[in-house]
Amino acid sequence: MIVLGIETSCDETSAAVARNGREVLSCIVHTQQQHKPYGGVVPEIASRCHIALLPGIVREAVETAGVPWSGIDAVAATRGPGLASSLLVGWSMAKGLALRLDRPLIAINHTEAHLHSVFLDPAAPDPLEAIPMLGLAVSGGHTSIFRIPKYGELHLVGRTVDDAAGEALDKAAKLLNLGYPGGSVIDKLSRTKTPGVYTFPEGNVREGAATGGLRHDLCLSFSGLKTSLLHQVTREPPKSDDEVAQLACDYQEAVVRAIVKRCEKALGKAKYMAVGGGVSLNSRLRVLLAEMCAAHNVRLLMALPRHCGDNAAMIAGLAGMDRGISSPESFSLDISPSWPVD
Ligand code: KG4
Ligand code: ZN
Numbered sequence: 001m002i003v004l005g006i007e008t009s010c011d012e013t014s015a016a017v018a019r020n021g022r023e024v025l026s027c028i029v030h031t032q033q034q035h036k037p038y039g040g041v042v043p044e045i046a047s048r049c050h051i052a053l054l055p056g057i058v059r060e061a062v063e064t065a066g067v068p069w070s071g072i073d074a075v076a077a078t079r080g081p082g083l084a085s086s087l088l089v090g091w092s093m094a095k096g097l098a099l100r101l102d103r104p105l106i107a108i109n110h111t112e113a114h115l116h117s118v119f120l121d122p123a124a125p126d127p128l129e130a131i132p133m134l135g136l137a138v139s140g141g142h143t144s145i146f147r148i149p150k151y152g153e154l155h156l157v158g159r160t161v162d163d164a165a166g167e168a169l170d171k172a173a174k175l176l177n178l179g180y181p182g183g184s185v186i187d188k189l190s191r192t193k194t195p196g197v198y199t200f201p202e203g204n205v206r207e208g209a210a211t212g213g214l215r216h217d218l219c220l221s222f223s224g225l226k227t228s229l230l231h232q233v234t235r236e237p238p239k240s241d242d243e244v245a246q247l248a249c250d251y252q253e254a255v256v257r258a259i260v261k262r263c264e265k266a267l268g269k270a271k272y273m274a275v276g277g278g279v280s281l282n283s284r285l286r287v288l289l290a291e292m293c294a295a296h297n298v299r300l301l302m303a304l305p306r307h308c309g310d311n312a313a314m315i316a317g318l319a320g321m322d323r324g325i326s327s328p329e330s331f332s333l334d335i336s337p338s339w340p341v342d
Contacts, residue, residue, distance in 0.1 A: 004062065004072045004097070005316025008050045008090030009082025009110045010141065011041045015058040016312035017065035017072070021127070021320035022119050026064035027306070027313040028057045039180045040170075047085035054093055061312070069101060074326075076106035076319030078113070080339030082141070087335040095331065104327040106319040111137045111144060111341045112154060113314040114276035117303040120317050124301055125272075127151050127321065134270040134298070136263055138285075139277030139310075140166030140181065143220060143259065145266050146341070148274075152323055154342045158218030158262050161205055165255055166279045168222035172229050172251050176244050186252050187282050189245040195253035197246050200228050203258035218266050220258050225251070252284060260288045267296055274301045278309045 002025070007014040016027035032049045035041045062069065077094030080087055091107075098105035115135040119127045128151050135146035135154065143165045145158035163171070166183050173182015178189070205211060205219040229251055238244045263273070273293055279285065280302055293300040307313055318324065325333065 001073045001320050002067055002071055003074045003076050003106070003316040003319045004058070005108070005312040005319060006054070006058065006075070006077040006090040006094050007110070007310055007312040007315045008054065008086050009078045009080070010086055010310060011035055011046045011049075012310040013050050013053045013057055014310065014312035015054070015061035016316045017061055017067055018120075018313055018316035018320055021317050022122070024120055024313045024317070025067065026061045027311055028061045028064065029309070029311050030057060031309075036180055039174050041083070043083045043085045046083060047089055050086055050089035054089060058093070058097070072101060072103060074098075074104045074106055074319060075101065076108050076315050076324060078110045078315055079107035079333060080110065080336035082110055082337060084335060084337045087337060091335045098327070105330045107325040107330045107333055108315045108318050109324070109339055109341050111142060112323065113318045114139065115146070115154070115274050116318040116321065116323075117276040117307040117311070117314040118274040118301040120307050120313055121304045130272040130274070130301065132268070132270050133272040133274055134263060134267055136259070136273070136275045136280075137277050138165050138259065138275065138279040140164055140170060140183075142277070144341075145218060145262055147266065147268060147270070152321070156214065156340070156342050157266050158214055158220070160220045160222060161209065161211060162221050162223040163226065165222065165259060166277070168226055168255055169252065169279070171226050172248070175229055175233060176238070176248060178244070178248070183279060183282065186248045187284070190249035190252045190284060193246050193249035195250050198232060198250040200225050200251055200254035202254065202261075218262050220262055222255065222258075225254055252282070256282065256285045256288055259285065260292050263289070264292050264296070267298065270298055272299050272301060276303045276308065276314070281305060281308045
């Protein structure tokens with residue numbers, strides 16, 4: 001099954017063609033640069049960019065794949081979660097294309113697609129056999145932990161109760177004048193330092209806090225961390241690049257350790273762990289997750305770097321695994337900005 005996938009949930013405009021769920025024939029990703037001066041994604045600008053760019057990107061994806069339009073078996077797009085005005089562009093275009101090509105339309109959940117992205121690596125095991133699995137989706141928009149007893153069955157067991165991990169890193173980067181988005185800059189600076197100079201809170205969620213019925217010790221809170229950094233730099237503004245790097249390093253360490261600690265607690269009987277989303281590019285997170293998984297005899301599956309951030313290959317891939325909501329039901333669906341994965 002050859003699927004054309006479309007992803008426009010935030011500020012990446014992307015289209016891809018994938019065969020049978022795992023083989024990526026093409027994947028075009030355009031990251032919008034227009035948001036940098038604002039220090040965050042501006043929804044109105046994002047949707048305008050999607051409208052301007054998406055037709056050309058879809059055409060390029062199909063041409064690069066070397067597949068004729070008649071060779072596309074289905075059209076899939078992200079239906080949620082994400083920014084409403086951004087989702088609307090990709091979902092509407094997918095509807096139009098599916099009608100024009102007379103092919104099924106498949107609504108895909110963005111969070112589930114991040115977890116499927118690990119299987120776009122040809123070296124990954126068969127998705128149907130990589131169970132039981134723990135899934136971590138960690139990006140600028142979400143930080144969620146899932147238990148996956150069988151492929152396609154995702155049970156949310158932990159999540160952030162406020163900011164996502166990427167958001168926490170981006171806000172810290174802004175405070176430290178490191179630009180936007182700052183996750184990768186913090187990662188780079190942190191590699192020049194050893195953690196242990198500044199102390200930041202562990203991101204604990206107190207018992208009784210609103211977690212939507214989830215265990216409080218599997219949930220995380222990053223807002224206190226950010227406030228603590230704000231107090232630190234107000235009290236004692238960093239006097240050199242060296243001090244900024246040290247602050248970035250200790251802050252990143254707190255974010256990463258908070259995530260790894262929850263994942264370790266949530267492991268249960270898992271034999272595999274899948275990690276997807278922009279923050280999974282983080283080198284320290286990769287090291288600590290690898291150590292934790294090795295200690296528990298769990299095989300760690302990480303997405304290839306080009307599939308960590310938002311991309312349409314994971315959308316086309318997941319649709320090719322027979323996941324998502326297909327026609328005729330999909331045609332009557334609207335976007336769903338907070339579509340839960342389970
Ligand atoms: O998955 P993604 O492209 O978009 C969302 O769905 O949010 O993730 C973007 C996030 C941003 O917050 C960015 O700062 C973060 O991923 N990020 C990183 C790194 N590279 C990107 N965070 C930590 N370390 C990195 N190397
Ligand atoms: Zn994402």
